[in-house]
Amino acid sequence: MIKGLAISTVWVLDQDRAKEFYTEKLGLEVRTDMTMGEGGMRWLTVGSPHQPDVELTLMVPGGPAMDPESAEMLRKLVTKGALGAGVLTTDDIHGDYKKLKDRGVEFLQEPQERPYGTEALFRDDSGNWFSFTQPREGGLDLDQDWTC
Amino acid sequence: MDKMRQVRLAKDAMDRDWADPELDLDTVAAHAGYSRYHFIRAFKEAYGETPGQYLTHRRIERAEDLLRTANLSVTEICHLVGFSSVGTFSARFKTWTGLTPSEYRTKHVGRGAALIPGCYAMLWAGGFRPAPATGQQRNSGEAG
Numbered sequence: 001m002i003k004g005l006a007i008s009t010v011w012v013l014d015q016d017r018a019k020e021f022y023t024e025k026l027g028l029e030v031r032t033d034m035t036m037g038e039g040g041m042r043w044l045t046v047g048s049p050h051q052p053d054v055e056l057t058l059m060v061p062g063g064p065a066m067d068p069e070s071a072e073m074l075r076k077l078v079t080k081g082a083l084g085a086g087v088l089t090t091d092d093i094h095g096d097y098k099k100l101k102d103r104g105v106e107f108l109q110e111p112q113e114r115p116y117g118t119e120a121l122f123r124d125d126s127g128n129w130f131s132f133t134q135p136r137e138g139g140l141d142l143d144q145d146w147t148c
Numbered sequence: 149m150d151k152m153r154q155v156r157l158a159k160d161a162m163d164r165d166w167a168d169p170e171l172d173l174d175t176v177a178a179h180a181g182y183s184r185y186h187f188i189r190a191f192k193e194a195y196g197e198t199p200g201q202y203l204t205h206r207r208i209e210r211a212e213d214l215l216r217t218a219n220l221s222v223t224e225i226c227h228l229v230g231f232s233s234v235g236t237f238s239a240r241f242k243t244w245t246g247l248t249p250s251e252y253r254t255k256h257v258g259r260g261a262a263l264i265p266g267c268y269a270m271l272w273a274g275g276f277r278p279a280p281a282t283g284q285q286r287n288s289g290e291a292g
Contacts (some may be wrong), residue, residue: 013149079149080194081156092262110165 007045007055010085012126015044018058021125022046025103026088031055048088056085078127085128093118093134100132116140126144152181155194158187159202166206169230173199207231208244215253222249 012018022028028046032055035042039062046053061074077083090096093111097120101107108129109121117135124130158180165171176199177187191199207229223234226249231237241249255291 040269075149076152078176079152079156106160108160123160127153 005054007057009059010056010124010128011061011074012058012124012128013060013075013078014060014126015060016044017125019044019046020094022056022058025100025105025125028056081123081127081129083128084139085124085130087131087133090132090134093132097132139141151190153192154185155190158182158191158199162199162203162206166203166210167228167230169227169232170204176203176227179230205241205244207213208241210254211237211241211249212256213222215249216256222253225249 019030019033023030023046029049031044031045031047033044042060043057043067045057049057061078062068062072062091063071066074097107097111100122105122107120107122111117111118111120111134114133115131115136119131119133122130122132158161158176161176162171170288173184173188177184180187180190182190191202195202197205207240211225211229214220214228215222218225220228222238226237229237231240238248241247241252245252247255
């Protein structure tokens with residue numbers, strides 16, 4: 001049976017810049033950074049120090065597996081900001097929001113109360129958007145009058 | 149591709165600062181580093197509508213979100229999303245959704261839409277008009 005999610009792909013425009021962004025700005029750690037052969041594919045993964053079994057692989061569109069037209073379309077979608085890359089969680093949304101913002105992360109939404117927690121919204125340096133959420137303690141809050 | 153990024157930064161400014169009633173075309177175009185005229189063209193080419201249309205739709209979409217989730221009056225919501233006149237707000241809202249703000253609230257109250265992650269509501273249901281325009285049906289399935 002399927003046991004869980006181990007790796008998910010985030011399409012980035014430049015792996016060096018993405019590596020810097022995901023480590024120095026977001027505070028994730030590099031798990032693997034290796035190139036397969038001379039000029040070959042660079043396998044770059046990052047993850048949270050608190051979650052050793054989940055990684056994001058930062059991939060550049062292209063390579064032998066992708067035709068140039070598809071790679072160009074994918075780059076365009078990322079650059080346009082049309083793609084979402086996932087939800088990252090925190091235990092201190094307001095503190096981390098300020099910390100990340102001070103490091104130059106571009107937020108599209110400051111932390112807002114939602115039934116499932118407090119959520120902000122930012123983009124990585126390529127244009128992928130992430131939800132940044134502190135889950136509500138005790139789970140979904142359905143007692144509050146969220147719908148008037 | 150760099151140009152596309154510049155245009156996206158301007159779009160992001162609208163997604164972030166939509167509540168500011170002072171947000172105008174010049175301010176937004178400055179985020180892209182474009183002149184007014186070139187910015188309008190580049191934005192429309194990338195996103196299919198003018199920056200002005202996009203900002204209006206973003207504000208209406210945020211108003212929809214508030215009508216579904218916040219215990220505020222229509223007038224309060226009108227000002228919160230950056231409109232200065234309730235008449236203009238209601239007219240634009242009806243053009244976009246097919247319903248007046250009050251009708252929209254009555255229809256969607258208690259439908260559970262607040263549970264949809266806000267980022268998806270904002271970036272996915274976003275400001276773009278589906279084609280062909282089917283405003284009245286736009287939210288009919290979201291309570292799932």
